[in-house]
Amino acid sequence: MSSGSPLTQDQSRAIRLMGLPFAYALALLAIPLGAVLLFSFWTQDFMTVDTTFTLDNYREVAESPIYGLLLRRSLMVSGLVTLVTVVLAYPVAYFVSFHVAPSKKSLWLFLITIPFWTSYLIRVFLWKVILGYNGVINSGLTQLGLIDEPLTFILYNVNAVIITLAHAFAPFAILPIFVVLEKIDRSLLEASRDLGETKVSTFFWVTLPLSMPGVVGAALIVFIPTIGDYVTPELMGGAGGKLIANMIQTQFLQLNNAPLGAALAIVAMVCVAGISILFVLLNRRWLRRQT
Amino acid sequence: MSLRVYAIAYLIFLYAPIVLLPIFAFNDATIIAFPLSGVTTEWFGALVGNRSLQSALVNSLIIAGCTAVFATLLGICAARAGAMADYPGKRGITGFVMLPLVLPEIIVAVSLLVILRQVLGLDLGNWTIILAHVLICTPFSIAILNGAFGNLDPSMEEAALDLGCSRWEAFRLVTLPLVMPGIISSLLISFTISLDEFIIAFFLTGANPTLPVYIWGLLRFPAQLPIVMALGTILVGLSIILLTIAEIFRRRGITRSGGQDTGGFL
Amino acid sequence: MTDLISLKGVQKYYGDYHALRDIDLTIRGGEFFSLLGPSGCGKTTLLRVIAGFEEVSDGTVVLSGRDMKGVPPNERPTNMVFQSYAIFPHLSVAQNVAFGLRKRKDIDKASRKSLVEEALKMVGLAGYGDRRAHALSGGQRQRVALARALVLKPKVLLLDEPMSALDRKMREHMQVELIRLQRHVGITFVLVTHDQEEALVMSDRIAVMFEGEIGQVDEPEALYRRPKSRRVAEFIGKMNFLPARVTGIGPGATPVARPAAQDEVVPGRIPQSRAAVKLSGLMRRGGEPAADTPATPGEAMISLDIAGLGQAQVPMHQAPEGAREGEVAVGVRPETLAILFEGDQAPRHECPGTVDEVVYYGDMTYYDVRVKDVPQPLTIAMKNLMGRPVLEVGQSCRIGWDDRALVVF
Numbered sequence: 001m002s003s004g005s006p007l008t009q010d011q012s013r014a015i016r017l018m019g020l021p022f023a024y025a026l027a028l029l030a031i032p033l034g035a036v037l038l039f040s041f042w043t044q045d046f047m048t049v050d051t052t053f054t055l056d057n058y059r060e061v062a063e064s065p066i067y068g069l070l071l072r073r074s075l076m077v078s079g080l081v082t083l084v085t086v087v088l089a090y091p092v093a094y095f096v097s098f099h100v101a102p103s104k105k106s107l108w109l110f111l112i113t114i115p116f117w118t119s120y121l122i123r124v125f126l127w128k129v130i131l132g133y134n135g136v137i138n139s140g141l142t143q144l145g146l147i148d149e150p151l152t153f154i155l156y157n158v159n160a161v162i163i164t165l166a167h168a169f170a171p172f173a174i175l176p177i178f179v180v181l182e183k184i185d186r187s188l189l190e191a192s193r194d195l196g197e198t199k200v201s202t203f204f205w206v207t208l209p210l211s212m213p214g215v216v217g218a219a220l221i222v223f224i225p226t227i228g229d230y231v232t233p234e235l236m237g238g239a240g241g242k243l244i245a246n247m248i249q250t251q252f253l254q255l256n257n258a259p260l261g262a263a264l265a266i267v268a269m270v271c272v273a274g275i276s277i278l279f280v281l282l283n284r285r286w287l288r289r290q291t
Numbered sequence: 292m293s294l295r296v297y298a299i300a301y302l303i304f305l306y307a308p309i310v311l312l313p314i315f316a317f318n319d320a321t322i323i324a325f326p327l328s329g330v331t332t333e334w335f336g337a338l339v340g341n342r343s344l345q346s347a348l349v350n351s352l353i354i355a356g357c358t359a360v361f362a363t364l365l366g367i368c369a370a371r372a373g374a375m376a377d378y379p380g381k382r383g384i385t386g387f388v389m390l391p392l393v394l395p396e397i398i399v400a401v402s403l404l405v406i407l408r409q410v411l412g413l414d415l416g417n418w419t420i421i422l423a424h425v426l427i428c429t430p431f432s433i434a435i436l437n438g439a440f441g442n443l444d445p446s447m448e449e450a451a452l453d454l455g456c457s458r459w460e461a462f463r464l465v466t467l468p469l470v471m472p473g474i475i476s477s478l479l480i481s482f483t484i485s486l487d488e489f490i491i492a493f494f495l496t497g498a499n500p501t502l503p504v505y506i507w508g509l510l511r512f513p514a515q516l517p518i519v520m521a522l523g524t525i526l527v528g529l530s531i532i533l534l535t536i537a538e539i540f541r542r543r544g545i546t547r548s549g550g551q552d553t554g555g556f557l
Numbered sequence: 558m559t560d561l562i563s564l565k566g567v568q569k570y571y572g573d574y575h576a577l578r579d580i581d582l583t584i585r586g587g588e589f590f591s592l593l594g595p596s597g598c599g600k601t602t603l604l605r606v607i608a609g610f611e612e613v614s615d616g617t618v619v620l621s622g623r624d625m626k627g628v629p630p631n632e633r634p635t636n637m638v639f640q641s642y643a644i645f646p647h648l649s650v651a652q653n654v655a656f657g658l659r660k661r662k663d664i665d666k667a668s669r670k671s672l673v674e675e676a677l678k679m680v681g682l683a684g685y686g687d688r689r690a691h692a693l694s695g696g697q698r699q700r701v702a703l704a705r706a707l708v709l710k711p712k713v714l715l716l717d718e719p720m721s722a723l724d725r726k727m728r729e730h731m732q733v734e735l736i737r738l739q740r741h742v743g744i745t746f747v748l749v750t751h752d753q754e755e756a757l758v759m760s761d762r763i764a765v766m767f768e769g770e771i772g773q774v775d776e777p778e779a780l781y782r783r784p785k786s787r788r789v790a791e792f793i794g795k796m797n798f799l800p801a802r803v804t805g806i807g808p809g810a811t812p813v814a815r816p817a818a819q820d821e822v823v824p825g826r827i828p829q830s831r832a833a834v835k836l837s838g839l840m841r842r843g844g845e846p847a848a849d850t851p852a853t854p855g856e857a858m859i860s861l862d863i864a865g866l867g868q869a870q871v872p873m874h875q876a877p878e879g880a881r882e883g884e885v886a887v888g889v890r891p892e893t894l895a896i897l898f899e900g901d902q903a904p905r906h907e908c909p910g911t912v913d914e915v916v917y918y919g920d921m922t923y924y925d926v927r928v929k930d931v932p933q934p935l936t937i938a939m940k941n942l943m944g945r946p947v948l949e950v951g952q953s954c955r956i957g958w959d960d961r962a963l964v965v966f
Contacts, residue, residue: 010376017372021365025388028426032402035410095298110538115305118530119487121503122523126308134324221393228395245397258409265401449610450643452630454657468647
């Protein structure tokens with residue numbers, strides 16, 4: 001299809017139909033994002049916004065150690081959550097794709113997705129109940145006489161944040177991997193066995209490389225949104241477990257410093273996008289070297 | 292075999308928090324901890340007649356209802372366009388509309404807050420949350436409806452045209468009934484997402500909080516926690532019911548349009 | 558017969574892709590017409606142009622005297638049987654058949670019902686009205702699609718590869734039934750198919766298409782016996798090609814008419830114009846049908862020197878213009894060549910050969926026979942008549958041929 005050729009009736013009809021959702025996303029996503037970018041170059045003093053162009057916000061983000069610390073911690077937490085989630089999710093996706101009867105597959109997927117759709121806030125809070133000082137684990141273990149003092153390393157710190165987020169994003173990781181595993185031509189695996197590979201080597205040489213696009217998709221779909229979560233660190237993180245999203249939220253809603261908040265949001269987004277692109281590229285190169 | 296054990300253990304891990312909800316909702320103690328002390332329906336009783344809770348619930352229902360309808364309408368447009376013809380820039384445009392699916396929610400929240408409040412100087416209210424929720428629900432709606440429209444044999448609609456229908460009649464008499472299960476599924480999913488959504492609603496809520504924002508407020512008061520548990524039990528129960536209905540319709544839609552079930556909402 | 562469909566200079570582009578190239582075609586009223594060609598040749602596009610699903614990039618489409626420019630499919634006097642049949646799965650069989658009738662204001666409910674019943678009866682589905690679409694087999698779906706279209710009494714019924722979803726037995730059965738149905742309703746049928754046998758069996762006339770162009774429009778037998786180009790010849794049936802040189806054109810010998818042999822087999826239905834063929838009585842060995850038509854008395858003959866076979870004379874009409882001098886190619890169908898067994902009638906010409914390959918089909922045996930100076934082994938089809946042995950590879954044999962069975966390209 002050359003770009004210069006006139007559109008067919010069907011094409012112009014499709015474009016007209018797509019126009020509405022596209023216009024909506026443009027108006028409520030692209031333009032607002034542009035506004036955020038613009039704001040990050042302005043300053044605000046309580047309610048009055050000074051629209052002279054300045055890099056002050058970015059300078060402050062770069063110079064104040066707190067922002068760098070929060071950003072590094074956020075990226076570290078998101079990275080760990082991604083790693084834990086994907087590693088835990090892969091065997092489940094593999095199991096459902098390869099070992100569950102076709103008629104039962106949607107039931108399994110449904111069971112996996114249900115917790116994901118149920119009140120996020122309450123789920124996060126429940127982890128507090130589970131991991132808390134008087135929580136299910138501590139009170140349970142004390143009852144059983146296994147511990148005298150409640151365990152403290154599992155609440156109000158980064159560990160708790162990671163556990164909770166890993167739980168919250170689990171289905172997000174399973175589905176993309178599952179979809180890719182489903183698409184793998186089963187005769188490829190038989191061919192590999194036929195050519196003398198063992199089950200294990202077939203997995204590492206055929207199944208895993210072929211499912212890498214799903215793994216990458218899963219990693220991104222977990223990594224990117226976790227950066228934006230302020231609920232879990234707020235409830236679970238305590239003082240030492242706060243993340244960049246909490247700072248953005250504070251700047252906007254409590255300190256009324258939208259421009260600084262905007263600059264933080266832009267920096268966080270650029271970091272996430274950069275890491276994501278790097279990750280995709282590295283993975284591509286690794287896959288190419290494999291073949 | 293060991294894989295199966297692992298998968299089941301994983302499911303238990305997924306469901307552990309949810310299972311605790313009703314347990315503590317009926318537990319006769321203000322502290323959420325083991326051992327359990329007795330059964331009570333006191334916490335559910337406390338929900339009845341709670342004015343601010345009711346107003347938050349009504350807000351959330353209005354928002355979720357409007358979100359479901361608008362997101363599904365946009366989803367229908369996009370999914371139908373996607374099933375029709377390839378046009379230049381299709382991938383880019385579709386990718387852009389699907390972007391909110393992977394965008395950190397706080398970014399969506401912040402950018403809408405900036406544009407609505409700072410740039411346009413508007414007052415926040417239910418409608419601002421609806422705008423944002425439609426944005427994040429549309430990709431889910433598209434994903435669900437793509438299944439319904441994509442499985443549809445394109446000659447179905449052509450056959451209706453060939454038999455004398457106008458374009459609109461062909462859509463109404465043939466396509467719409469065939470994708471209706473998908474539409475219902477999309478409505479229910481969008482409704483559920485909007486009902487539960489907190490991160491964006493917290494930024495954009497006006498004077499009257501939504502239900503999750505109201506719950507967030509309760510979480511700060513330990514004495515209120517058993518009530519939160521009771522409320523959570525009801526909400527989770529409601530979500531599961533809605534999702535089950537959505538799943539049933541989604542599957543029925545796929546069989547009706549003659550496709551193969553590939554499973555899952557995404 | 559009047560022209561019902563008339564296409565003039567039809568062009569269709571998809572972007573840079575030229576799907577239909579300058580199509581001129583007329584289809585007559587009451588005709589069973591086929592569009593035949595390999596996949597991607599534009600035959601389905603042409604059908605969809607007639608139905609109104611595709612707009613032409615250039616040229617005119619006239620349906621029963623009316624220019625169809627800008628007329629949407631729902632207002633055209635055509636109905637279509639889709640490749641997938643497109644039976645509405647949310648409706649019953651009767652509701653499917655009644656679908657198009659709802660739009661007819663002049664038909665009341667009672668007569669609509671009887672029309673539906675009549676249509677279902679016509680396609681052999683009486684009593685199936687309440688069934689759901691997904692409870693039907695492939696053949697039944699096709700019948701519903703036929704009833705749904707025919708109940709509207711269109712001027713033209715368009716059929717897009719209607720047999721491709723059926724298994725072989727069912728396909729053969731439905732071919733016969735479709736011919737019967739077409740004769741019964743008298744409506745013009747336009748069939749798209751990639752199956753040459755299907756086209757030959759069913760059609761009054763066939764248009765063979767290649768790469769968006771029409772290669773030849775003819776009656777089945779003419780198409781088979783006198784393909785106008787190598788492309789057509791290669792697509793329909795098998796043909797041996799031999800290099801040859803035109804040595805001259807002259808009045809030639811008057812063909813001898815012989816009575817038809819008893820076991821003559823002519824494929825397809827024979828239009829009246831083909832009566833002459835029956836009288837020609839050429840190449841009667843073993844009952845293989847003759848591949849030529851006789852020269853009309855006084856018709857000029859082309860003299861050829863064929864590689865390996867030698868001198869031959871072919872009536873002028875067997876050679877299209879542009880193939881009447883210099884280096885040419887000669888085509889000969891496998892069943893018009895013969896391996897000579899004892900007791901066979903003496904052919905016009907003979908030459909020696911060696912069996913190179915034997916493919917046994919039960920009723921037929923196909924031999925590849927090497928002949929000195931012929932570049933490719935000749936494929937020869939022989940009926941396995943009683944008492945006739947099957948030769949083995951390496952055996953030498955004699956080949957009989959007749960210059961009147963040759964086609965020049």
